[in-house]
Amino acid sequence: MNWVGRRLPRSEDPPLLRGEGRYVPDIAIGARAVRFLRSPVAAGRILALRPPAEMPPGCLFVTGADMAGVQPIKPGLRRFNYRAVEQPVLPTERVHFVGQAIAAMVAPSAALAEDLLETCELDIAAEDPVVGFDAALTPGAPLVHPIAPGNVAVEGELRPEGFAETLAAAAHVVEFAFRSGRQSAMPLEGRGGVAEYDRATGRIRLSASAQMPHQLRTGIAQLLGMPEADLQVIAPDVGGGFGQKIALLPEYPVLVWLARKHRGRFAWVEDRNENLIASAHSRDQRHALRAGFDAEGRLLALEADILADVGAFSVFPTTCAVEPLMALAEYPGPYKVPAYAVRARGVLTHTCPMAPYRGVSRPVITFGIERLMDRAAAVLGLAPDEIRRRNLHDAFPARSATGMVLDEASYIEALDEAMRILDVPAFRARQEAARAEGRYLGLGLSVFNERTGYGTPAFAARSMDVVPGYEVVDIAMLPSGEVEARIGSSPHGQGLRTTLSQIIADRLGLDPGAIRIIHGDTDRTPYGWGSFASRSLVIGGGACQVAADRLADKLRRGAARLLQCEPSEVALRDGQAVAGAASMPIAELARLAHQRSELLSDAIGFNLAETGQYDPGGTFSNACHAAIVEVEAETGHVRVERYLVVEDAGRIINPMIADGQVQGGVAQGIANALFEEVIYAPDGTPLTGTLADYTPPTCAEIPEIEIHHLETISEATITGAKGLGEGGSIGAPAAIVNAISDALSPFGVDVAEFPATPPRIRALIRGRAPRA
Amino acid sequence: MTEVRFTVNGTAQCVEVEPRLTLADMLREECGLTGTHLGCEHGVCGACTVLMDGLPVRSCLVFGVQAEGAEIRTVEGLAAADGTLNVLQRAFQAQHGLQCGFCTPGFLMLATWLLEQKEGVDEARLREVLASNLCRCTGYQNILAAVRVAAQEIRVWREG
Ligand code: FES
Ligand code: FES
Numbered sequence: 001m002n003w004v005g006r007r008l009p010r011s012e013d014p015p016l017l018r019g020e021g022r023y024v025p026d027i028a029i030g031a032r033a034v035r036f037l038r039s040p041v042a043a044g045r046i047l048a049l050r051p052p053a054e055m056p057p058g059c060l061f062v063t064g065a066d067m068a069g070v071q072p073i074k075p076g077l078r079r080f081n082y083r084a085v086e087q088p089v090l091p092t093e094r095v096h097f098v099g100q101a102i103a104a105m106v107a108p109s110a111a112l113a114e115d116l117l118e119t120c121e122l123d124i125a126a127e128d129p130v131v132g133f134d135a136a137l138t139p140g141a142p143l144v145h146p147i148a149p150g151n152v153a154v155e156g157e158l159r160p161e162g163f164a165e166t167l168a169a170a171a172h173v174v175e176f177a178f179r180s181g182r183q184s185a186m187p188l189e190g191r192g193g194v195a196e197y198d199r200a201t202g203r204i205r206l207s208a209s210a211q212m213p214h215q216l217r218t219g220i221a222q223l224l225g226m227p228e229a230d231l232q233v234i235a236p237d238v239g240g241g242f243g244q245k246i247a248l249l250p251e252y253p254v255l256v257w258l259a260r261k262h263r264g265r266f267a268w269v270e271d272r273n274e275n276l277i278a279s280a281h282s283r284d285q286r287h288a289l290r291a292g293f294d295a296e297g298r299l300l301a302l303e304a305d306i307l308a309d310v311g312a313f314s315v316f317p318t319t320c321a322v323e324p325l326m327a328l329a330e331y332p333g334p335y336k337v338p339a340y341a342v343r344a345r346g347v348l349t350h351t352c353p354m355a356p357y358r359g360v361s362r363p364v365i366t367f368g369i370e371r372l373m374d375r376a377a378a379v380l381g382l383a384p385d386e387i388r389r390r391n392l393h394d395a396f397p398a399r400s401a402t403g404m405v406l407d408e409a410s411y412i413e414a415l416d417e418a419m420r421i422l423d424v425p426a427f428r429a430r431q432e433a434a435r436a437e438g439r440y441l442g443l444g445l446s447v448f449n450e451r452t453g454y455g456t457p458a459f460a461a462r463s464m465d466v467v468p469g470y471e472v473v474d475i476a477m478l479p480s481g482e483v484e485a486r487i488g489s490s491p492h493g494q495g496l497r498t499t500l501s502q503i504i505a506d507r508l509g510l511d512p513g514a515i516r517i518i519h520g521d522t523d524r525t526p527y528g529w530g531s532f533a534s535r536s537l538v539i540g541g542g543a544c545q546v547a548a549d550r551l552a553d554k555l556r557r558g559a560a561r562l563l564q565c566e567p568s569e570v571a572l573r574d575g576q577a578v579a580g581a582a583s584m585p586i587a588e589l590a591r592l593a594h595q596r597s598e599l600l601s602d603a604i605g606f607n608l609a610e611t612g613q614y615d616p617g618g619t620f621s622n623a624c625h626a627a628i629v630e631v632e633a634e635t636g637h638v639r640v641e642r643y644l645v646v647e648d649a650g651r652i653i654n655p656m657i658a659d660g661q662v663q664g665g666v667a668q669g670i671a672n673a674l675f676e677e678v679i680y681a682p683d684g685t686p687l688t689g690t691l692a693d694y695t696p697p698t699c700a701e702i703p704e705i706e707i708h709h710l711e712t713i714s715e716a717t718i719t720g721a722k723g724l725g726e727g728g729s730i731g732a733p734a735a736i737v738n739a740i741s742d743a744l745s746p747f748g749v750d751v752a753e754f755p756a757t758p759p760r761i762r763a764l765i766r767g768r769a770p771r772a
Numbered sequence: 773m774t775e776v777r778f779t780v781n782g783t784a785q786c787v788e789v790e791p792r793l794t795l796a797d798m799l800r801e802e803c804g805l806t807g808t809h810l811g812c813e814h815g816v817c818g819a820c821t822v823l824m825d826g827l828p829v830r831s832c833l834v835f836g837v838q839a840e841g842a843e844i845r846t847v848e849g850l851a852a853a854d855g856t857l858n859v860l861q862r863a864f865q866a867q868h869g870l871q872c873g874f875c876t877p878g879f880l881m882l883a884t885w886l887l888e889q890k891e892g893v894d895e896a897r898l899r900e901v902l903a904s905n906l907c908r909c910t911g912y913q914n915i916l917a918a919v920r921v922a923a924q925e926i927r928v929w930r931e932g
Contacts, residue, residue: 007835009865010865010868013864013865016870017851017861017865017873018807018847018848018857018861019806019807019877020848021873022809023806023809023874025810026800027804029800029801080917095789101804109918111793186908188872188874188906188907188908189871189872189874237873238872239809239811239872240871240872240874240909241875271813272811272812272814287834346883387916411782491871492872494871646836660868660909663911663912663913664871664909664910667909667910668908690812690816691811691812691814692814692816696906698902698904698905699902699903699916700899700900700903702911702912705913
């Protein structure tokens with residue numbers, strides 16, 4: 001029986017469907033409630049900070065001064081002119097963005113804590129804030145942090161010799177400058193944590209809505225100067241993360257500090273306003289591209305100037321360099337770019353800091369290069385698919401302009417397949433007819449690759465002080481024959497318990513129901529990284545496979561001893577160890593291995609435990625997305641009529657779960673393209689502090705997403721799986737906005753900003769008459 | 773403190789609450805029914821949807837004291853006493869209508885109400901009603917599919 005490749009229903013679902021999930025807010029009930037006093041101004045000096053004159057019993061007010069000795073958050077990076085900005089857990093001198101936590105109020109209930117915050121005394125001498133690129137980069141602009149001259153926190157540059165000449169010699173030079181609006185990952189469950197002191201052991205248990213429990217533990221122990229062994233971090237059911245919950249933000253060390261100092265149980269549950277203004281943002285970028293093409297439309301040279309607003313601080317452990325440096329390293333994407341010059345800067349402003357959000361910079365760079373391709377196609381008189389076909393890598397392994405190795409993929413095949421499914425001539429006829437009626441339809445393409453499942457070497461190349469990458473899995477068969485696999489990854493909706501059990505089941509010849517995946521608890525799992533960067537199934541899955549193969553080997557040796565044959569003659573299938581005509585239940589073998597070890601120990605030792613490790617170099621998934629939209633010229637409203645994904649993520653472990661990842665990613669990408677934006681007033685006040693302002697889409701806005709799979713099995717991963725967590729959100733902004741631009745081509749306008757909201761579209765076409 | 777008497781999933785409750793406590797917090801904190809989730813507390817996401825006297829309400833926008841005498845239904849009341857999933861819950865699992873599961877109780881209660889309407893459900897009505905709630909993980913397609921399949925199974929689906 002092969003479990004890999006099947007649409008196995010998720011073992012995660014039944015408790016969640018019964019309302020029996022345990023999320024942080026559920027664990028928080030009954031704990032002392034913590035609420036944070038947050039800065040109302042973007043920049044200023046704290047003059048006075050005092051609790052209300054009367055504090056009711058059971059209430060506490062904690063400031064940075066109370067937490068003296070606690071280290072500031074200071075993630076490190078050893079290259080790229082990185083300025084190591086420090087973030088005090090609770091500031092005592094200055095505030096740097098609206099929403100920054102300044103003090104914690106503890107009360108028996110959250111409502112009372114909020115009442116008390118109303119009457120705290122907070123006096124801040126406001127200063128001129130730095131908001132937006134222009135303000136930050138103007139010579140002589142105030143500095144967000146004195147350590148970062150010119151407000152540049154990180155800067156990378158590549159400029160091969162002779163680049164200018166190559167560009168100058170090109171037959172056509174095409175330019176494109178654009179802006180991508182600031183986003184929030186906006187998991188439906190915000191962040192939150194419950195820290196509890198255990199009197200018997202003196203340890204603290206922190207339950208946190210987090211993606212990287214082991215890193216949270218290490219990071220908090222370092223900040224507080226406490227024994228790491230005294231801290232247990234648990235990620236219980238987590239209501240989505242999408243990158244936002246990677247970060248070690250100040251609230252968690254405050255909770256652990258409170259639990260240690262006051263020997264109690266303290267809970268903070270982030271509210272939606274806090275999540276939108278003070279959790280973490282992403283993708284506030286401005287890029288300027290110049291590309292030289294030869295007369296046939298082949299790209300000769302690409303130049304990119306990348307600005308990424310990183311907000312006021314650098315987030316642990318990814319640092320504020322994650323967005324600008326990913327854009328720098330990965331701009332050429334799936335295209336052959338013989339000469340590539342780039343400058344990328346991370347710019348500090350008095351706004352909420354940035355953390356990775358599904359796809360990190362790739363939705364932005366894919367937008368850039370895919371809009372550029374369409375512009376070049378127009379200049380050269382080529383069809384959009386044709387110019388792409390002429391530039392896509394078609395021989396593997398290929399080496400990117402920045403030295404990354406692109407493994408076997410299906411860039412051109414995916415494009416061809418999408419074109420075949422779409423029937424472009426029929427669409428063009430329909431588009432033509434619609435235009436005659438004053439209706440504007442457009443078709444947009446987006447071709448991209450997605451670097452996934454990259455281990456330690458890729459992260460080490462970034463020179464981060466904290467280098468993620470590998471995963472370790474401890475697997476053990478119990479005397480009952482059930483299997484426990486303890487993983488370092490930490491899923492939060494990806495269905496990893498199900499998919500990993502499918503991988504292990506096949507290796508051990510067991511039913512997935514006999515396999516438990518244990519995750520999200522630093523006491524019970526090996527040190528590992530977590531779920532981000534489309535890596536868990538590739539790296540955690542690879543480590544599961546290694547561990548399960550070792551265990552299978554042991555089981556075969558044990559069975560061979562009992563069945564009196566060679567280990568190589570033993571097959572594990574359907575719960576049996578089979579050798580020719582002889583067989584025995586694997587569960588019986590497990591019992592004997594533990595309880596009658598005298599029969600087996602010389603062949604297999606004393607238990608059925610093994611460890612698997614996996615640290616791959618990385619692989620690339622790829623896809624072609626295509627969108628058909630209708631733009632209503634009078635209102636600027638965009639309706640997505642059709643959305644097609646042809647994607648290649650290598651071997652698919654569970655097609656149902658894979659499609660769910662793609663659909664969810666595309667929905668977030670469409671949201672990014674059309675609806676969602678974090679907006680600041682010029683004084684640094686966030687204007688989008690509720691979901692009604694941030695406007696995430698509902699099922700009325702998100703179309704059916706049509707998915708077709710290609711399966712290129714590359715050597716780059718041992719399971720053949722390439723990872724696909726982020727692809728949906730990477731491809732959608734480019735496909736949608738290319739479609740809008742195609743629709744509006746009679747108006748001779750070009751969309752260079754996303755989200756492409758109705759007011760922005762109206763501003764583009766207002767006063768313009770469509771060409772006939 | 774105010775005394776509130778109501779029923780939840782058929783069980784009589786009597787709790788003492790501050791008048792400002794929301795129905796959501798009352799269910800979660802006073803009744804121990806944490807299946808009802810809070811995604812925004814300002815009436816946009818619908819994660820907190822419960823049925824109150826047969827109608828879906830955003831329990832973050834209703835005060836607990838307003839539930840006096842009301843019949844409340846929550847996600848905990850959907851499965852059989854032994855935990856067996858009902859038709860709708862089974863369809864959510866089979867169609868992969870949930871990922872992180874945080875929005876799920878709200879969608880389940882909204883859809884429970886929809887499926888009980890005697891006029892039945894068609895595609896347009898399905899989208900219109902489910903557009904009340906937000907999901908951040910699934911892209912909605914499989915949530916719509918789950919409710920569609922459940923509606924077909926209990927024969928209230930109308931081809932549009
Ligand atoms: S929590 Fe009630 S609508 Fe969001
Ligand atoms: S499943 Fe995560 S929000 Fe819907």
